[in-house]
Amino acid sequence: MRRFLWPTIVLVLVIAYPLLFTTPFQQRLGALILLYAIIASAWNIVGGYAGQVSVGHVVFFGCGAYAAMGAYAHFALSPLVGIPAGIVVSVLIAAVVGVPTLRLSGHYFSMATIAVSELVRLIVTNVDYLGAAVGLSGPTVPRNVFDMSFTSALPYYYLFLATLLITLGITWWMTSSRMGFYLRAIRDSERAARSLGAPASRIKLYAFMLSAGLTSVGGSLYAMMFGFIDPESGLGILISVKMLIMAALGGAGLLFGPLIGAAILVPLEEISNNLLGGKGAGLTFVVYGAIIVLLARFQPGGILTLLNRLWARRRTSRSSVTAEGASHAP
């Protein structure tokens, strides 16, 4: 039972957070951390567990966001209707991009995902139906609760928390299933895994499609909270970067890695934007770049891997001390 102790304590604290910190800024910050934790966790499935570094995940984010806003803007439906539509489109795009590129070296996959995301951004910027460069807006005055337009961040906070728990649940289920074992084998040595009969390309594709669908849900939720989407906020490469850096900083391929990354970086960005204004955006990304470089250079496993190692070292040193003590006993 002890392995459930810490997650339960953390969960209780997370549920209680908006009741303890009640200012709009704090509640909005909490909701944003959860939102980025959702999309970074979704990225983690393909980037961390499958070891395929997608730098174009914003495409799926954009699909979800545009589907949610499109459902309202074009059909006067609840943005919630956009969620399944966004998932379907995202999974299809993932299949089309993934089939040719996942057979090739991992670098190819990263390049292809960058190109796809820029291609989609350029196309959307020129399509009037999708609002072109101006973007699409959601309901300004909610007609009913299903318009998902709230002035307080509190409903979003719990909605995002529920989605995050589902995302983590799916990830956990995936890692403990046959697919998870395949993924670990493929990430450690694809050639060895293939030679033992693991269907590597198919498994990587499944991971990519699953990750795409979950990212799309995150995009829809983002659009609901902000009530507005344009090519820069919905399809800009920097959103892909955020998913990647949050997962990698916390620990790519670890269940709680993206959460830790989001809990560190989202407040950092919000506070630096508040202090420095528009000029701060550039500086934030200089810091992001530096963090990524240092991470790749010194600790590619992320913070969680580092903590695990320190923890293990402390435990072994303590047990060796007690062993010594025992040997000195008469």
Add this chain to the structure above:
Amino acid sequence: MSTILVQVIVGGLLLGAVYALFSSGLTLIWGMMNIINFAHGDFVMLGMYVAFVVYTLLGAGPLVGVPLAALVLATLGVIVYFGLIRSVMKGPMLAQILGTFGLALLLRYAVFWGFGANFMTLPENIVGGTFDVFGIRIQASRLLAGVVALLVTWGLHLLLTRTSLGSKMLAVSEDSMAAQLMGIRPDTMQAIAWAIAAAATGIAGALIATFFYIAPTVGETLAIVAFVTVSLGGFGSIPGALVAGLLIGVIESLSAYLIGAVYKDIVVYSLFLLVLWFRPQGLMGKM
């Protein structure tokens, strides 16, 4: 009509030569160490800003700007190799991709912070004038950039195929352990490869700065052009990069002329996906 078309094609070839030059740096690194430099486009961007500073602050021309940009970028290349690449090469693939990708962000937003996000262009008179050849009008700046880029790319090919340094680099890329037994230091050769690749981006950047827009984000677009060029030409092949670069230059110019300037990037990126689908080894490459 037909003269305009010829003019568009010539313009495309001249720009394509510059694409070929900076893409050959990317392909060289890939061929030697199986690593993609995601900061490659931002290296070109830095070359443009070095040239911008030289042209505007010092008032000097490309004769100073091009060698200086090459020198600055080559130094950066060596620093990046020893400071980052050498250690991430031993790490997982995530670290390799993250490393150069983080570098790209760092460079892009450091310039953004220093120079601002504005799109800038240099005044016409850096390399002024327009030539008239058989009724085809060519800007002197584009002609200079195209011809120099072509010569440097060809020189790079000769350096790698006809000199003892080139043979040593080839030896390291074939089998670094065997090369080491023959008394070649892989570390030195790989550092030289990074210096050469980065210098090529510096030269290319300084050349296109004379007529291209200059902005911190230009590297993102140029990086994708380099990816398309390298995958079309075949990874590791400089002649392949040359042919593909020229081809992409022409395709870009023609689509800008025939469909509209907004769509030229869409055409090039779609071409990239088609290559990935149907011929991932490129036109002249081996897998």
